[in-house]
Amino acid sequence: MTTDFNSFFQSAITVDNVIFGFDGQDLKVLLMKRGEIPYMDDWALPGHFVKQEEDLTSAAARILEELTGLRSVYLEQVKTFGKAGRHPMGRVMTVAYYSLININAFEIRPAFIAKKATWFKVSDVLKTSLAFDHKEILVACIDRLKVKVKTQPIGFELLSEKFTLTQLKQLYESVLQHQLDKRNFRKKILSMKILIDLQESQEGVAHRPAKLYSFDSERYNRLIEDGLHFDISYPAMLA
Amino acid sequence: MTTDFNSFFQSAITVDNVIFGFDGQDLKVLLMKRGEIPYMDDWALPGHFVKQEEDLTSAAARILEELTGLRSVYLEQVKTFGKAGRHPMGRVMTVAYYSLININAFEIRPAFIAKKATWFKVSDVLKTSLAFDHKEILVACIDRLKVKVKTQPIGFELLSEKFTLTQLKQLYESVLQHQLDKRNFRKKILSMKILIDLQESQEGVAHRPAKLYSFDSERYNRLIEDGLHFDISYPAMLA
DNA sequence: AATACTTAGTGTACACTGTACGCATTCTTT
DNA sequence: AAAGAATGCGTACAGTGTACACTAAGTATT
Incomplete structure (x- = not known):
């Protein structure tokens, strides 16, 4: 009976985080240059596998903190992307979050500088392509942000x-x-x-x-x- | 190298579907009586594991069709629930969808009648408890529906x-x-x-x-x- | 010291629409 | 024929979204 179910327990779950910042002029997003295959050297959203005993929200917060050192910032789940062939390594679903941070009040963590994390103007990124389906994820987060910023006072977070x-x-x-x-x-x-x-x-x-x-x-x-x-x-x- | 990653490929993903209907008087939701452990005999949202080669959206549509026989109805992803201990059988994330159907234009499928599927008034269900974290999922879908129905002409679907x-x-x-x-x-x-x-x-x-x-x-x-x-x-x- | 430059900061008139509210109409039932 | 039930319509008021142009307060330059 349980053997039937075992076949279902073969998926991986990742969290990808669209980190928005505002430099006084433009809306920006933090991207990382991938240092491994697949998509070696392409720009991608910061993300990672969710650990076995880790809550989804905790994973999103962990990624954000590892990268920026920031805790307890605005973080919102947006959508889960689960097309069957979206990851070459196997079945991987990714849960997209976006966060809003004050771009001036933090510095990128040393451990991550090696991997090269940089702010990009959102409008520029939309013209390029990103690793995996990260472009699609970014668009979904932008759309959500646009809706949300009109009716919730979250803009101040930036x-x-x-x-x-x-x-x-x-x-x-x-x-x-x-x-x-x-x-x-x-x-x-x-x-x-x-x-x-x-x-x-x-x-x-x-x-x-x-x-x-x-x-x-x-x-x-x-x-x-x-x-x-x-x-x-x-x-x-x-x- | 790959062995490191294998530990991540041990999760299961399910889809749970909040099916809304309207009988002319009240907003209703379709629930199923569970015929297996855990939560045997409790009421739960219709849902199922996502198959290895199945898209998320396809899985949601499949569940809906198996239960109601309906295809191409309004279906929207709402949120993914991934607390570490939410499922006794292992690590299971569930992606919540809701759908809007015309309650008069369908009949519950025979295969599922055995499992007993019934319409409940949403306001009544909110006073009871459901299997797993399905109550929380239902609330999230209701909240989303409330927001959406005000600005999108989706009410007609009901x-x-x-x-x-x-x-x-x-x-x-x-x-x-x-x-x-x-x-x-x-x-x-x-x-x-x-x-x-x-x-x-x-x-x-x-x-x-x-x-x-x-x-x-x-x-x-x-x-x-x-x-x-x-x-x-x-x-x-x-x- | 005077002038140019740059951005901050203010007010009013109009049109639209959200809101409140009551009564006549049309069909069925007895 | 009369009573009952829900449909369907209109108007007046207040509030606010919208358009729109100039003065004020600093800094930099000559």
């Missing part, structure tokens, strides 16, 4: 603690891939009252310094219970 | 080809779990111009018969390209 409204707008524009009207964007964000005015200004810029804000997550949670609708999806907020 | 506006409203109410205002709902739906007025009426009802409509998917696709925003998420369309 910024530093303190940020300007222009930076925030820039971020939305690079994720959503279209321009937003400055005045309407400010009005909308400020009307939600989920930002803390830090009473500080930018320094070291060659123009009028902008005011700094930070995201007030406690207030956000309170307002959500009162029926706040976080929504940055202006059909015609295009500039 | 209805017959011809339906009345009251039936459609009833459907939304049972999925979203709150009442909608009749007049505003009609106005909203009709203003989208995605329904075909069939110029027919209900028959056999003990009151004024309602007009019948059907969903015009071609027109919907055209309108989407022109920027239509399908959205049935009235914050205060509550009655």
Whole structure:
């Protein structure tokens, strides 16, 4: 009886992690150069096999930490890819996660530098090809991020603690891939009252310094219970 | 070298399918009574191991067809559950799908009747417990359905080809779990111009018969390209 | 010291649509 | 013929999405 089932226990499971960052200008993704076959020397998403006694989410978090040293960052499961022939080594399913990190607040771990991990502009990567079906995985994660960023306040995860409204707008524009009207964007964000005015200004810029804000997550949670609708999806907020 | 990897190829993958139906009154889900250990005699989601050479999506479709005889119905992957100890037989990941079917247009397959498959009101199931972590899977699928039904015209999948506006409203109410205002709902739906007025009426009802409509998917696709925003998420369309 | 340069920051008018709400209509049943 | 039941329609108001242009506050240059 159990012998029938044994044939099913021959698959491997991997986790691939699309790590997004934002450099103030463009949405970026962290890719690694493969040092082994298959797809030797191609760029790929950071990922690894899930260990026998490891939870899926733990595996995703482990990969992220090994690569960036970061713990407890935003991490979301997106989709599982399981086409029969997608991996030359056997039956391998991969669970795709994406994470949002502050690109300035970490350094790539030494152990991984050997393997060469680099930030790429997402828009550039979309024009190239990646190892395995990683291009498809990336696209799925981008699509999910686009949807999510409009209705959940996760965009802040990509910024530093303190940020300007222009930076925030820039971020939305690079994720959503279209321009937003400055005045309407400010009005909308400020009307939600989920930002803390830090009473500080930018320094070291060659123009009028902008005011700094930070995201007030406690207030956000309170307002959500009162029926706040976080929504940055202006059909015609295009500039 | 390869021996290192062999230890990873010891997992099994299953697909579990949350099959939703709508009886005109309540949202329902199809559950099966387990005929084997573990969880003998408990209610569970229809599911099965994914075969070695089978795509994930194919496996989900196969399970659905074996159980209901239906092909090419709405089927969406939701999430993968992979806690280390979730299955007593070994490492088993399960990929959760949900599907939407017209509850009236099919009959449960004989082969499965032995195992006893029955429709349950979703609201009732949420009060009970299910085999494995199937309760958690069900909740994830319900949550996804709630989100999706507001912005994609998938609700029609649960209805017959011809339906009345009251039936459609009833459907939304049972999925979203709150009442909608009749007049505003009609106005909203009709203003989208995605329904075909069939110029027919209900028959056999003990009151004024309602007009019948059907969903015009071609027109919907055209309108989407022109920027239509399908959205049935009235914050205060509550009655 | 004055000027040019760069980005931050603000307000108003209009149109649209979400929202609330009540009554007449059409068919069946008794 | 009258009562019962669900269908089907319209209007007024408030809120907000949307479009749109100029001044303010700094830095760098001459």
